[in-house]
Amino acid sequence: MSAARDPIEIIHSKSGAKCTIYPYGAHLTSYVTSSGEELLFLSRDAILDGSRPIRGGIPLCFPQFGQPDRSMPQHGFLRNNYWGEVRGSRVDCDEHAGISMELSLVDAINARGGAWGDDTKYDVRCTYAVKIYANRFETSIVIDNLGEEEFRFQVLLHNYFLVRDGTALNGEVCNVIGLGGYNVHDKVSGERRVLDAENFAVTVPKDRIIDREYAPPSGVIDLDLSISAGPSRNLSLKASGTVDGIPVPVSGVVWNPHRDNAKAMIDFGDDQYLDMICVEPGLLTDVPPLGGGKVASFTQIVTCL
Numbered sequence: 534m535s536a537a538r539d540p541i542e543i544i545h546s547k548s549g550a551k552c553t554i555y556p557y558g559a560h561l562t563s564y565v566t567s568s569g570e571e572l573l574f575l576s577r578d579a580i581l582d583g584s585r586p587i588r589g590g591i592p593l594c595f596p597q598f599g600q601p602d603r604s605m606p607q608h609g610f611l612r613n614n615y616w617g618e619v620r621g622s623r624v625d626c627d628e629h630a631g632i633s634m635e636l637s638l639v640d641a642i643n644a645r646g647g648a649w650g651d652d653t654k655y656d657v658r659c660t661y662a663v664k665i666y667a668n669r670f671e672t673s674i675v676i677d678n679l680g681e682e683e684f685r686f687q688v689l690l691h692n693y694f695l696v697r698d699g700t701a702l703n704g705e706v707c708n709v710i711g712l713g714g715y716n717v718h719d720k721v722s723g724e725r726r727v728l729d730a731e732n733f734a735v736t737v738p739k740d741r742i743i744d745r746e747y748a749p750p751s752g753v754i755d756l757d758l759s760i761s762a763g764p765s766r767n768l769s770l771k772a773s774g775t776v777d778g779i780p781v782p783v784s785g786v787v788w789n790p791h792r793d794n795a796k797a798m799i800d801f802g803d804d805q806y807l808d809m810i811c812v813e814p815g816l817l818t819d820v821p822p823l824g825g826g827k828v829a830s831f832t833q834i835v836t837c838l
């Protein structure tokens with residue numbers, strides 16, 4: 534494995550916070566706060582040799598989330614390709630440390646398909662910036678349409694949060710608050726409904742998978758969630774995005790595979806569904822097409838409170 538393929542550790546010298554990023558997928562697999570708290574879940578069976586996307590951390594999804602277009606691979610091609618480090622992007626100053634990675638379509642050799650296949654008329658460059666602070670991290674993806682054709686897209690940051698003490702099924706200590714009034718699409722049952730404004734704590738059911746998309750009610754643009762990830766582990770997640778400078782509503786996805794689906798995944802420990810919850814901000818609905826020469830951006834800030 535060449536050095537450009539090895540994981541990169543970024544340390545914020547002033548606070549001691551640190552993170553690990555794999556060039557394969559520009560995949561953040563670990564963020565540890567200055568007080569030693571790991572916030573991200575990484576499967577003990579994750580495959581880290583670049584032969585498949587890494588199970589855990591923060592997979593990047595673009596130009597689609599899931600597989601609404603069956604002619605393209607699930608979650609797109611960002612998580613299946615080696616990204617390059619942006620020269621001169623490493624920083625370690627008083628406030629934060631960080632790095633930027635980039636991937637141009639011409640270098641994306643895996644997981645292309647459909648309108649993004651070999652004969653595509655599109656061109657794109659994605660730049661992903663990771664910044665770490667004493668008790669928070671920020672990840673930001675910028676999508677540059679380098680071509681002349683506009684394209685439609687979705688983008689999502691597929692956060693796997695580590696849940697303390699194996700308590701993912703205990704709704705008292707593992708829950709997501711801030712999705713009241715959102716339009717829920719249950720991807721397992723197919724059901725669609727509006728979440729009661731007062732029914733605001735989303736929890737993992739005791740007996741089955743949760744796989745739901747939450748689209749914001751009209752007038753709500755940015756996502757602002759409180760996540761309880763086990764006893765005494767409270768996180769804030771804020772996300773916002775723009776297309777050609779215009780703010781776009783941010784959706785949230787909550788996923789936990791539960792027992793049966795955990796067993797079915799070759800890169801996920803059978804009992805590890807107890808240790809994680811995916812809470813994933815994304816631009817999924819009502820995303821305007823990105824015109825030629827235009828830029829979209831999407832940012833999240835995760836703070837350990």
Ligand SMILES: O=P(O)(O)OC[C@H]1O[C@H](O)[C@H](O)[C@@H](O)[C@@H]1O
Pocket residue numbers: 586599607608720744745786787788811
């Ligand atoms: O197994 P992957 O392709 O990484 O997808 C893992 C999961 O990602 C998202 O959370 C989707 O909502 C799920 O339907 C999917 O199972």
